[in-house]
Amino acid sequence: MKFTAAQFVDHSVPLTGLVELPNGPSLPFCREDYRVRPEIRDQYLSRLIEMRDVDAQPLTEEQRHNALSLDDVYVPVGQVAFQYQDYLLVARKIPPGDMPQSRVPFNMELISVKHFPGMFPLSLIAVLLLVLLIYILGRMVTVRIGHWIVHKFESLIISRLPVVRTxxxxxxxxTDFLFSENQIEVRKVVAFEYPRKGIWTLGFVTGESMIDIAVAAGEPCVSILVPTSPMPMTGYAMSVPKSEVVDLDLSVDQAFQYIVSCGVLVPPQQQSTIERLQARLKPEQASDSFEEISSS
Known part of the structure; x- marks a missing residue:
């Protein structure tokens, strides 16, 4: 962030055109190593001559300070120079041995001290610029020229890198699957015996399974997504023979309610009562079920 800002905000001036100041006062952090413009030098020397004529005594350090305006003083940094007041801001923050010796690093430190005294504003601006950059890149990719650029980048660069392309x-x-607008198409809600016979599991049929699996099973198979309770965002993808799948009279929303509630919320049309069991089970199955219910 500071590097980017230093490319647009430059507080330096060219070192050419600046001259040393003879008999100048010693300044904090740079002593006599500073420059001024030729006209400032001439004005300064004229003031010194006037002071000598008035006092007729050697000039003191304080008098030389008073004859010079610090706004007209520049300190060399590499091939450029910075105004003394700006140099002072950086010198007070950075140890002498770590002072930048070129324009860009010094400008970076000056921008952070002068315009961003705390790290929060700088970090906030960096985040906003990053979000703006991502948004602009996203908009470019969505238009036709963006698709063309991405396609050329993938075909000319990515496809030629052995490990990277894979x-x-x-x-x-x-990422295309997760962030695309196309959602998983759930065809129906089913139940099948898993993880063993006698234990029934709820699942969503998402499509036909692979042909090799169907050949190995000896019959058509379906792909079933088995979500986990109580967080159905994760689950298992399974291939189950169609003969072992039972279609359920459930909507997708009702199935999700059942899974999230860990089986507590049973849809009204699926609630098991004696009358419903008697109506839907075969006579011999119904009698066995009633005996089990009465004995329990």
């Missing part, structure tokens, strides 16, 4: 391709597929 990693980039995989990451791009994941």
């Amino acid at each position: 990693v980039y391709g995989s990451v791009k597929q994941v």
Whole structure:
């Protein structure tokens, strides 16, 4: 951030055109190592001559200070010079051994001290500029020229890097899936026995499974997303034979409510009662179920 600001805000002046000041006063942090403009030098020497004529005594350090305006003093830093007041701000903050010796580093420190006395404003501006840059790049990518630039970059540069192209391709597929507007298409809510026979698990059919899996199973299979409770944002992708899948009379929203509540919120049409069991089970199954319910 400071480096970027130093490219646009430059407080330095060219060292050419500045001259040394004969018999000048010693200044804090730079002593006699400073420069002035030729006209300032001439004015300063004229004031010294006037003071000598008046007092007829050697001039004191205080008198020489009074004859010079610090606003007209410049301190050399590399090939340029900075006004003494600005040099003083940086010199008071940085130890003498760490003082920058060129224009850009000194300008960076001067900007941070003079315009951003605390780190918070500088950090805030850096974050805002970063967000603005990301927004502009995003807008460029969404238009036709942005797509063309990205495509050329991928085909001419990324595709020629052996390791990078593999990693980039995989990451791009994941990010395109996560951040695209296309959502997972849930076709229906089903149940199947998992992780073993007799234990039923709820899942969402997302599509047809892979052909190699169907060949190995000897029948068509479906891809099922099994979300976890109570956080359905994660889960498992499974391939299950169609003959082992039971379609449920549930909407996707009702299924999510059931999963998030860990099975507490059962939709009204799926609530199990004796009358409903008797109506839907076969006679022999219904009698066995009623005996189990009564015995429990």
